[in-house]
Amino acid sequence: MAKREFTFFNPTKLVFCPDYSESLRCHVGTRDYGIVTYPDAFFSDAVDQIQGILGKAVFVATDITPNPDFSYFNALDEERRRDLAKAEALIALGGGSVIDTAKVFAAGLEDRPDIRDLLNFASQSPALHSKDIIAIPTTAGTGSEVTSWATVWDSESGRKFSLSHPDLYPKVAVLDASLTYKLPPRITLASGLDALSHALESVWNINANPISSNYAVRASRIIIETLPSLMNNPENARLRQMMLQAAVFSGLAFSNTKTALAHNISYPVSLNHNLEHGIACSFTLPLVMRRAIGSDTVCDETLREIFGNDLHNGADQLEEFLCNLEISTDPDDYGIPATTFKKYLNDALTGERGRNFIAA
Ligand SMILES: [Fe+2]
Structure with a gap:
């Protein structure tokens, strides 16, 4: 509501x-x-x-x-x-x-x-x-x-x-x-995906409001459209400017909502598996989005503004977007056994940020 x-x-x-x-x-x-x-x-x-x-x-x-x-x-x-x-x-x-x-x-x-x-x-x-x-x-x-x-x-x-x-x-x-023109590809990628995570995490969030969601939608659309092109044209000034703006939009969105489940999963992943923050908080986004779908009508409406009417298809698109950037969504590919990942997920659902998740 x-x-x-x-x-x-x-x-x-x-x-x-x-x-x-x-x-x-x-x-x-x-x-x-x-x-x-x-x-x-x-x-x-x-x-x-x-x-x-x-x-x-x-x-x-x-x-x-x-x-x-x-x-x-x-x-x-x-x-x-x-x-x-x-x-x-x-x-x-x-x-x-x-x-x-x-x-x-x-x-x-x-x-x-x-x-x-x-x-x-x-x-x-x-x-x-x-x-x-x-x-x-x-x-x-x-x-x-x-x-x-x-x-x-x-x-x-x-x-x-x-x-x-x-x-x-x-x-x-x-x-x-x-300042971002010469960033190495991996840092460009990880920071861009961190921004996408901030935007999406502010949408499937119990603290979301129309202003934060407005910033989040704009940021998500820009990042999904811009980041793949930027990875192929890293010195393109216009694309760098777009990503900087999108990162600020994401920042404004989650400055009022804080993050949610994907970030809470990322902390033990970063600590125990040495994965950069931006990758650790983004490889679970499709999984988290699938859990969010259907739990709140306003959240679903906001996600439709980003991914179109079919949200399950949208989660598949998000997975494909990450796959095209060579980011696996399989924890096993980061050396995280299935049982360990399940524990991270369950612990994250009850942590402070996890409790912000709309479907926790
Ligand atoms: Fe983050």
């Missing part, structure tokens, strides 16, 4: 521009700032360029690796924490791991160096007084540039945690498609 009362909220300013560096002066100004990014040469050059424009940063973290882990945050020494404390704004240049890490830094890690303590504090505090985040995504997929949460892993205990607080929405998302 359609909801009569709903809220859609997202405070992040979106700036689409052809050169991210041009807009930094305007968004950082003369404040003391920090930079969070990856270690590769491209990003080191960008750090130099940013400091050339804004002056020296008071805090620079260029050692971000995929899947931000407890051990990384807990290892931040006192001197680095003092530098972090000086930063009034943080520039996060990178993919989801970089933006999520910046959110942890922004939340007050200098005052609460134990990450568990920080997670507890954030879950109980009405205000974090956090630093402003200027998110500059270099992939088209994460959506973290428009959400108020970060995924943090504790690889030692094999668990995934979420840092979540309304104060952690980035102040600005600077969206420069040229």
Whole structure:
């Protein structure tokens, strides 16, 4: 049944521009700032360029690796924490791991160096007084540039945690498609499929509303049409721009609904089978869609806007779309035995994100 009362909220300013560096002066100004990014040469050059424009940063973290882990945050020494404390704004240049890490830094890690303590504090505090985040995504997929949460892993205990607080929405998302032109094929593919997962997961979601679904439909259509062409024409500027926009639409959609079953299945898959997030949360999409069909009329209507009237045929189309991108939907192909996958599925249905699933 359609909801009569709903809220859609997202405070992040979106700036689409052809050169991210041009807009930094305007968004950082003369404040003391920090930079969070990856270690590769491209990003080191960008750090130099940013400091050339804004002056020296008071805090620079260029050692971000995929899947931000407890051990990384807990290892931040006192001197680095003092530098972090000086930063009034943080520039996060990178993919989801970089933006999520910046959110942890922004939340007050200098005052609460134990990450568990920080997670507890954030879950109980009405205000974090956090630093402003200027998110500059270099992939088209994460959506973290428009959400108020970060995924943090504790690889030692094999668990995934979420840092979540309304104060952690980035102040600005600077969206420069040229940053994605040279992305390797596998990252283009995984991030594009992550964006598709965000869109679809916001549709088969108990928190869906007409605004989130509108963004999700638009995003899904663009990604399904664009991603295969982009994989064959990776330097096509128009296709890169389309994917960046679609990723933001997906981000806006799930910023208000959170994710659902496919993402909850993905966490043990990533942790135990070393599969990238974007693949881990997308290879189950046809399976999840088949479970969603028929459970809610509004959800079915929204899915028809993406896949046409015959939704079972639509799920087959989705499977074919993934197959054409060489993404198997068979867990066995990722080294996940059938019994293990069944356990992941059952556990996911009862987890926090799984309970968002419309047919849970
Ligand atoms: Fe995701």
